[in-house]
């Protein structure tokens with residue numbers, strides 16, 4: 001396994017649309033393993049292939065204290081999104097910033113696992129947020145694109161950045177300064 005180089009804005013890979021994976025071969029397996037290792041190294045909750053300069057539809061997610069094993073999702077797609085809530089979000093590819101945006105309360109995602117087997121996930125809270133964030137990456141979308149107001153984005157100190165507190169997702173009325181580096 002290897003730690004891959006993380007792409008940082010304004011890297012064009014972050015704005016490109018990733019291609020569907022039609023054959024799950026050894027290179028895909030290796031990419032998944034390397035992405036998991038890179039996600040752990042960077043202290044994020046998730047990572048999309050675009051972020052390591054690969055335009056293939058593959059994401060990895062691991063919510064601390066919730067997912068015992070990292071999730072590897074190939075060709076993930078949001079098939080249903082319900083509700084709306086305000087969340088605090090950050091991105092490993094947009095270092096030094098955090099913002100308030102709106103995400104769905106719950107999502108239904110279909111994907112394939114690392115062996116190509118179809119799977120469905122019903123998610124809410126931080127997992128739903130991470131799924132939307134990472135699937136956005138595959139479409140060249142960053143969380144900062146969802147900002148409604150300029151003042152919803154703010155700078156953070158460098159030493160706050162790697163903090164991943166899987167605090168309960170903040171409710172709109174209780175905007176605690178939790179640190180969620182989704183990836």
Ligand SMILES: [Zn+2]
Nearest residue numbers: 091092093183
């Ligand atoms: Zn991200």
